[in-house]
Amino acid sequence: MLDHLKQSLDPALFWEYRVTLLAGLVENIAIFLASAVLASLLALAIGLARTSSNRFSRLLSAGYTELFRNTPEYVLLVWAYYVLPLILSRLLAQKLSISPVPAAILALGFAYSGFLSETVRTGLLAVPIGHREAAMALGMSRIDILRRIVFPQGLRRVLPDALNQYVSLFKATSIVSLIAVEDIMYQVSMINVEEMRPLPLYTGAALLYCAIVIAASQTIQVLTRRWRQRGWA
């Protein structure tokens, strides 16, 4: 029993490959950050469209949300990497390809914009209409009302929820090795080819992800509690 455990946990092996593994982790973090920015920007636009007074943009944005919320990240990833360049090549009548990293950022960014746009929508709806009307009555422009009145209140309310979405997004970066992005999972499988020791390698990767995510969620909980105490969120 103890022997098995010893086999599956071998910090020395991780230490030996620390540089390669760290490079992989950096790749994960870079993809996470880029797709988080992309997802957030898209989610703001889509969330706004979902609360628009225009029926057409409400319908269109609802379709967008449902499409990306209900398509698995893995499918989007493969689609962005293999299918998207094919379509673009046909459309532009020249051969195009897309590198793994941009494909991963696109796929994860769009996938999570679906989830996040729901969060944005909830936040926007939580701002009482009267707050907007007060600003309108004072002659504030539509853009100032959004920037100064609606977004600060609405987004603050959903910040804890949004942060949890970002944690999920970080977890989802573990699938990008499937299109040969050299992230931490990719490095682990490469090392495995050399060392033939899947047990400690994959267990280690699992623990590493787990540690990062737990640290992030704990930080979020502490922050959220503080915000609540101050009457935010």
Next chain:
Amino acid sequence: MTGPQAKAALSVVDLHKSFGPLEVLRGISLDIAEGSVVTLIGASGSGKSTFLRCLNHLEQPTSGKIYVDGEPMGFRVDANGVSHPDAAHMTRMRAKLGMVFQQFNLWPHMTVLGNVIEAPLRVKRMRRDDAVTLGLQFLAKVNLLDKQNEYPARLSGGQQQRVAIARALAMEPKVMLFDEATSSLDPELTNEVLEVMRNLAREGTTMVVVTHEMGFAREVSDRVVFLHQGLVEEDGPPSQVLGAPKSPRCRQFLSSVRI
């Protein structure tokens, strides 16, 4: 087309408003003279609040014209005197009408002073220190100078409403609109708000007030307008409308309010 009256701060010509099949305002025309206080009374559903909200286009009127200081609301008049619909112009015109809401509608993420100076900063593009000077001046006017750095949630309802009044005043509007400003306050808090409104009236602020406070209507207003089913049913000085109403509906309404 009937033009606006020369001395009217606010002029309303044949205002109609329908919500679907429901016609709430059925052709209201009113001229509000500069410096006067006009109180709108009427049963709930008579269209008082809708009328007020149409004035600054928080509700889009179905038809009719509104002139603020002689300028048509929602239209830009070109050099040849032709009016064009213009949303940006309407946004600017709105600032000429200050509005105070039943629910205060202060922005909870800004301090009291922040609430007051926001529109001068964004709409008038004032410099920050000028806006602060102005804001403090109006907070002093509503007796809340000491609360300038508090957040609205820490204030009583009466204090919040006084901040809302200061916020509207800080844009130095042509006319102040009060939409049941004391209706959601506890009785002991209504007085501090009414006192501020009395002072404004004394200083010659042009005011249109929707209220259930008949005492205020009698004491302060130059004119009382009784609305019934979206029409002006009775219009005159308080002594007449409240003291000796001609319309049986107005008499009925007043007796139901007095109890």
